Amino acid sequence: MTTDISPAAPSPAPPPTAEARPGQEQSTLQQILSGSWLVSLLAIVLALLLGGVLIAVSNAAVIAAAANIGSAPGVFFSTLFSTVGEAYSALFRGAVFDWNARTTERAIRPLTESLVSGTPLILAGLGIALAFRSGLFNIGGQGQVILGATVAGFLGYALELPAGVHMLLAALGGLIGGAIWAGIAGVLKAKTGANEVIVTIMLNSIAGYLLGYLLKQNWFTHTSSANPQSRVIDESAEMFLLLPPPFRLHFGFIIAVLATIFVWWLLERSTIGFEFKAVGANPHAAKTAGISVSKVTILVMLIAGALAGLGGAAQVLGTEGKLTGGISGSIGFDAITVALLGRSKPLGTFFAGLLFGAFKAGGYLMQSQTGTPIDIVLVVQSVIVLLIAAPPLVRSIFRLPTPVLKRKES
């Protein structure tokens, strides 16, 4: 396990900006065909096709029709397209726009649901992306989200404060909770050299059991119920809605937008962010240049944990309203894929979080309406990330031209 290499630069292949360097002789068509956005689009299409194949082969009706393909090929193809088409149209209706809805509100609600699902993914993803850029492989998003949610939720029902102040204080508590949890890994790495991958993985499990323990203590949950869940948070601590009900879009989304801008500023415009990136690119060179690697390690983990903790706070104060054992779902792990898809860039992570949020929101409708398990979404997501990480593979599948710069090299 090395962390010397920066996952932000996944391959020795030149980055997309270098591909379309001005001054190179390149026709407009070639530029479009070799552009990185086209590769991303094709990767998504390919992944959806693959998911379609999977949906088809696991469907009894399609298999039955395939058995009679010799006698009735038309039936096979119509079954195939209707099965896969229904699943994907449900996915789209659940994620973006529901054209079957009776009211306009209902029709555009899926889009806001995608934003709601995307909010914690963006926040936790930003934390992981920031660590990646600094050469730290933070797998601890899950634990940091749990701690953030735990502290924010507890403050949300244990304190009595005026609206607004209460919410901000609870969110701040979540931020600190996540920061402390990730900070443990940062301090151990800086002081003893303990590998951050191991420590963050272990801290994920410890956080899960810690929450499980707390939810059984009545002093913590403020309820006398035997169920392992807490009291509902006070109204004053709720993240206020941005749109009137039935929409659930809450203030957490604004936090996600602000956090994206903050991380961008941190990495691209601030001195400390420059130190982060320097350590990520080459810790030995950074040390020689007078940057304290241990200070950077601790600071990066604190900020990364704070972002993930905010994600947990948004989940409990905005979406769920109370603490349960499954409050974090798989946010912390999905966030790793989100950061990878976003190439560890703030804006990229933001859009990747939105895309995965859309998949999540749409996946539920797909599962309930067509019976296609939501797990297919995981397959599609992971294939997208795999393909986007290897642009030459996508290009060779579609026989697209290689960017001029690279052709000269080979």
Next chain:
Amino acid sequence: MTAHTLDATPAGQSKALAPIIWKFPVVYSILALVSLVFFGLIGRDGQTTFRIATEGDFFAIPDIVVPATAAGLVLSLILVVMAAASIWFALRRVSLASWFPMLFGVLFVLSFLAWAGGGSGGVIPMTTLLAGALALSVPLIFGAMCGLVGERSGIINIAIEGQLLAGAFLAAVVASVVQNPYAGLLAAPIAGALVAVVLTFFAVKYWVNQIIIGVVLNVLVVGLTSFLYSTVLTENAELWNARQRLPNLPIPLLSDIPILGRVLFDQNILVYLMYLVVIALQILVFRSKWGLRMRAVGEHPKAADTVGIRVNATRVRNTIMAGAIAGLGGAFFTVGSGLAFGKEMSAGQGYIALAAMILGKWNPKGALLAALLFGFSKSLGNTLQSIGTPVANELLLMLPYIVTVLAVAGFVGRVRPPAAAGVPYVK
């Protein structure tokens, strides 16, 4: 290899100048004091029974019954003496042999058990405790061996989790369809190797960051197996996901030895295979042409290439073979334990295997011990849960993870991975 010259700095060289290492004596002293105060001085009344024999043993050994406080006190005093010895040795800059921490750990655990068993009049079933430890370690050991071969060859394999899960899945399905658990055992390595094929395809051909591929492959395998489980496997569980169990094959004589014989030699073939893999790797990695080439490719691929070793071919071959090992480990979850396949049943064990590999400093022996340490702490938590202790269940379940963090931070510290692990080789 440099990794080993670092571990064993030639005696005499800069020894006089070496600073006194206080880390270990401090840890020993704290643990000894904890034991003395909590398990000895303010221990709990009552007696603790250590049950050693099981039904039908060749040698009948009576249960060992000790008064909890006295046992805690005696054991704690030995620990205090050992801690004092470690300070004495540290002052003289003598580094301690590896049996010292092991003995210390065993005594500390016994002291803790004596305390935990007292009060409730609990019986500590030693055989169950150790058998549980081994069973919980088996997939971890297979996984750690897989990661070790990959990284020694220069390919970081985060996808162990996925390989375990894929192995568990295919083993269950094939065993169920053929109605023979051994068929599952043959199928599991194929699943693990297939995951490794995808890993190496992207890592070697397209130079994609290996950590990224590993993480994504884990998600992909979870998605694929969960999807197929929810659709195909649950539709006709009789055909696709019926329980099959590898039978236990006790080795004559050896399995009659009390405690350890029971635990080690009354197992199914998968566990015996695990012993073979660990022993074979320990010898092959450091004593064979294959191992030398593997380490050369993982440490300095350019030098290896210069002397005519095909770097990428070696990496691909070794990583795929290692994937087969991990797949075999996955079979333990299903046919090895007689369970049907369940969604995400590997439950993060692959990541813990990765931790065991790092904790063991990329040595088969070290990784084995690290995996056993984890398995033991987990089994300890389970046992304590069943005999009933004042400590809450969740806190007991945290135990293995806390132990691992302490081990990584306290005893291992800075480790050095193979130099070229994760760096694609481009001529």
